Amino acid sequence: MQQQKTLISEAARPKMIAKTALLIVSNPNHIGKILPSLTKQVNKTLYIQLLSALSSPLGSFCPEIFNVWPKFTQTISGIYAQTLQFEDLDVRVLLSGLKYKNVEYIKTRQPIDLVVFDKCYPEDDITNFIKTRIPSITDSYSILLGDSGEFEEPTVDATRDYNVYKHSVLGGTFDRLHTAHKLLLTEAALRATEKVTVGVTVENMLGSKTLWELIEPLENRINGVKDFLEDINPEIIHNVVPISDMYGPAKDDPTMDVIVVSSETERGGVKVNEMRCKCGLQPLKIVTVDLINDPNPSPHEEIKVSSSTRRIRTLGKVIQAITPKAHLTEKPYIIGLTGGICSGKSGVGRRLAELGAYHIDCDKVAHFVYEPGKPAYNKIVETFGKEVVGENGEINRKEIGAIVFKDPKQLQKLNSIVWPAIVEEVQERIRKSNADVVVMEAAILLGAGWNKHCHEVWATVIPPDVALQRLQERNKLSLEDAKSRLAAQIDNKKYIEAANVVFYSLWDTETTKKQVDKAWELLLERIKCINT
Template identity: 55%
Template sequence: MGYYFSVVRKPLLNMLAKTGLLVCSNPKQIGNIMGSIKKEVKHTLYIQFLSALGDPLGNFCPKTFNTWPKFSPTIYGIYSQAATNCNDLDVRVLLSGLKYNIPKIQTQKPIDLIIFDKPYSSSEIDCFINMRLQNLAKEYNIITLNCEEFQEEEKEIILSDTKVNHTVLGGTFDRLHLAHKLLLSEAALRADKTVTVGVTEENMLFSKTLWEFIEDTDLRINNVRDFLCDICPELNYNIVPISDPFGPAITDPTMELIVVSQETFKGGEKINLIRRERNLPPLDILPVELVDEPNPNPLEEAKISSSTTRMRLLGTVLKPIQKNSNIPNIPYVIGLTGGIASGKSGVTKHMQNLGAEIINCDLIGHECYKPGKLCYKELVKVFGEQIVADNGEIDRKVLGTIVFKNKDDLEKLNNIVWPYIAAEVQNIIKSSHAKVIVVEAAVLLVAGWQNMCHEVWTTIIPREEAVKRLIERNLAPEHANNRINAQPNNKYYIQHSNVVLCSLWPVEYTKEQVKKAWDLLLKRMPS
């Protein structure tokens, strides 16, 4: 495969283009060129079928199909190849040219790189740019690729060639990915007037993997609207939040076709059952095969999914790291927090094996309960002799039973113990020669100890799993729930943390998350 830099307009100084437009004359070869395109484009790649533009550059392919749905296998093939070759790019197959006789290519984002999959003369390219491009950046580059010798087999996808006035589909649409784009494209391809999209609200998300990572409903709605208005702005889009599995699909008599994944076909049948009960005409059901996940690990789904996307966020930087000028760069301090039974100890063990020094605030807290320590007399004075064990030390289990039932008592305990722990932590940090220190503390955020740290990392676990683990530690279910109720929820921890880890799966997967987070940490730490 060769590059032909035929024409260059105001070169971008070897920077990656933010937005590229691939003018595709032969979709069957697209997988062979996406690897090269990925090296040139940073964010968004639009794909325009040349055959959908009539004759814009002289002697191009005539229209191949006479009905819009016949393009379905080609669109599937493109998104499938994008998953394999450039999954990091926001790939968007433009549909307007397939459906309507439009004079110019319209995109929401300005195009700063135009890519042709075969060589053309400068005059032909000039003609194309002048006649066909609506939103071209002031500075742009042009690349032509010689790919005519490559042919790639197209996966056979057999779909109905139905087209209707009004299509509908629903889903979570979290972090819009290629499988979402395929479903939305099918709905837009087959609609002549209107597409309705139901986007699930938070009350329907709690059973999903890492549901706390799911974007806010308004953001997901905006992302769906942005994509659809970009690929086919001529249609009317009705994008609404839904609080049940059916949404407007069981009430709107104008709807004619519902797009579903093959895995959710029964959901479409259930909608039709309800429509019949309400004397509404049943919908045609269009099942779409989702795109395979190119490199799933054993814990991930075989098809591209939002769950896999969220799992892959674990160990990465989710919240920008703000420089803390009040503490020295060395040692670099990580504050590790998270709810009870969320796996903090396992994470600290992995980090210790990677070279970090660990400060366990719980162990420091244990010291203050011993006779003769500064906190001992104050604790006995506040909570009474009932908290003193036979050996003269404070019985932490009895004390815990008291404070986790009453928020005021818990606040009294914290006001006594936290200042002692914070002072000890600061003394250890000042005397340490370690490069990285991990301050492990369940109360890190509520105590304000993040101010001693350069970054905050959090471990999370579903509530039901935390309860199960506490019961396995011989804690009564009532006491387990009291302790969990007394702490912030997972969404709070995530919102206030730079890096999030989850110990729900086997130990090796947690270890992989920690190693990913550690490697990324070493890259961003001050030298």
């Protein structure tokens, strides 16, 4: 990709990395030739506009082929397929200029910082195009010219039905809006003349999905769908609603004409029509979208582009903004590591120690503060009596456990003694260590409020049924006792809500190790940024 040598106005001078770019495409089958260079120039959103209705001054894009809207499906799918390896970039193919001949300018919800053309045009035409067609351009925009190579005429599958309808409908989870979602939503928009209804599944339908606890809140998912549809095709009505069953409003809305499904959920469309027939309504036309494969699936990831794969790829990355704590010094940088029983905390802690962190296991520290001669020891004996002291002079942890776990008030008394002693001991060890990074591992980190002593919180999670099996095997417990212990702890959702980084230890140890290694590498980058 080359930058335009002579620019018409001062506003067109190139600048730093753009937040939002607009790519004007004349050769959609070959945008992959310029994308690697382009993605280094943009860090958030890439709008793509095919030259179709926008015929002046740059020409028109194959109007004799694309004489009805849905015929763009194959070409748009090909565009999205070429962008798959750049999953951190939000790519949006705009439809207004493809659907409506009277569209005079390119509509985008985000202001455009960078305009990119996939071929060279005369400067006057570029200037005229930007002034007349892109009202959302920023004052400090830049221009780039690319070369997508020899033109290849797009093809259209003559066997498909390309009818359009008033009202289209589709449903799904729509977590972390990705390429497959965009293809489905685009198809629904291309098929609709007036309205698109989207059903977004509520949380109680998500329990069977991989890492369901990491699925975005319903409101976020609904807003993500609305934002995308209003961006790509603002002229039609968008009705995005929560659904608590597989049918949603499609089962009894007589205004709907067509349902869009993926090749994997086609049976769901059939079931919707069966329900509509029971309600005395006409069946919906079923339009099936073939989803595309992920270019680089790893073990445990799906071959098709999917939300579960995107959730897996968040493991080890920051999923929640890190709020600076003014009372903490920059060094050492303290990580609070927590998680439920048998969730893999200790394994993560050990790996972090191998990578260079100073690892403090607060459970072992608790044993230390119970020892005779320690301040906590004397307070425990004073509070609970000499009967909690064993023949060897040490605190009988089973004896005191029998007291406190039957009485919340007694447990609170014990915690008020032990927790401050643990924190004091941990801080003393940190002071003596001179470490750059400290990992403070504690199952009770959140309950005890120790996260306030940490720059970040990292959490390990595991499906409850797997945790139950591991706990039974490890501690030789009955099913009832194991369930009781698990029920006493907070659930995965709360760990994730409090965490900046999450690990999932369901699979083999090597997979967990890769998550930890990724987290460590990204942590060092963050610390470096803080210190520079």
